[in-house]
Amino acid sequence: MAIPLQVYNLGNQSKWFLFSTEVIGMLTLIIFENELTIFIVIRLLIETFAAGYFYLQCSDSAGEPIIVQEDKELSELSFSSFRGDNDQFESQIPDRNECQECKIIQPYRTKHCIKCQKCIPKYDHHCFWIGGCVGELNHRMYWLFLFFQCSLCFDGLFQFNKQFVYYSTYDEEFGNDQFQYQYFFILLIAATSFGFGIFTGVLLLYHTMLILTGKTTWEHTKRDKISYLNVYPKYYHPYNYGIIENIKLTFFHNSIQSDWIPPSKNQIKDQCNIFDNKYYSCC
Template identity: 80%
Template sequence: MLTLTIFENNLTLLIGIRLLIETFAAGYFYLQCNDSAGEPIQELQQDYEMADMSFSSSKGDNGQFESQTPDRNECQECKIVQSYRTKHCSKCQKCIPKYDHHCFWIGGCVGELNHRMYWLFLFFQCSLCFDGLIQFQNQFVFYSIYDEEYGYDQYKYQYFIILIMAATSFAFGLFTGTLLIYHTILILTGKTTWEQTKRDKISYLIFYPKYYHPYNYGLIENIKQTFFHKDILSHWIPPQKDQIKEQCNIFDNKYYSCC
């Protein structure tokens, strides 16, 4: 309501409606982020044993057999064999499928089922901040012209409020905008924050060459898996080591990495 009280011109209603829509959209997707990030798929013991048997092997240089697919980890807290891309969150006290990170803003983890909601929350919050920043600038110019025409300065209070809110919008917009760009790159390349920042410590990633990501299925498929999963968890099957081809894209390759 404070925003509407300082917009004292003919565009007040239009500006207010647009900002309110962006506010409600950001709030809605923020609440949706609080939904479960997904429960790990409970695999039967015989499935685990068959999976172990199905791991291909080939002879190395010394004549010994080496595994062609990475082993899965067992969570000592949840007492389950974790599926690939699953990590136990000590704050949530449970395993999170396709774990991205624990976000204190939403009070929980970002995982496979709510990553799209988190991205949409960032998108609308960023839109709200920068749209508000533009409107605050327009209002500041409007009041300045009005004062110049009538020869007196009666809008000092409005100037102060506009400057404070504009600075706040810019700060939050810069923060959310950076996160939005970062998560967009992660989605386009089929990665998560955890996999990007802890690659050298994740067993199913260090198994492969440094610049190869086993779950990068291409731009379109990566987007589909993030936004159109129909709330169904994926079975992340790793490729065999002797059948992989080195990936090269504009974001991450053997020459440079943007993240």
């Protein structure tokens, strides 16, 4: 199913704005004569191209839900379908939801995005900056985009600061103000870099935490409203397989969607990490 035109156009406008800002910043650093070396220019260009590449890659479709044929068999294993004694009830797995828009029984971790008008596997969130959703197949690209974008912003900010100091020293020594417009322009671009750097930096840290704990933004912020998570203790996340396995599932899935079958209640083991455990929760 194609993404609606208005969502696609908003994503394109965001791309033009982001790329234009980065190109202007790069030209500003390169055109002004200063102590900027070729090695710094190459590094900034690599960061710019890497951020742009992964930005375009994470704009791709987040995938289509896997249509499971064994709907009847799975429904017979659900919590709500069994009304026996407590021990038997505890051993079952949660219900799956039915999407009224797409007319499918959603796989676990799938959510219908109203803006994209389709179900997104391992739904994380809808991002207007990329003109679509972040899901299982493009979460790694989204993280890599944040990483290189954050690196570019703070690296560029550092170089802009060197520029500003350079011209300030020049004026102080020679008493001329011919570079006052450059002062203003450098300060404006530096402030933009700082703003983007803080924004992407916070997102980078947040998504790193999500990846390490096997969660998505949706599952972390809306846990109380997600039916397949409500059946488990609050500290327990059924898709947290340990840091190494969580990283593998995010970055090395070979563009193949996983079948996220949650464990039954009698398979629950204690989870201990610095974010959520049976003793405390910091989020």
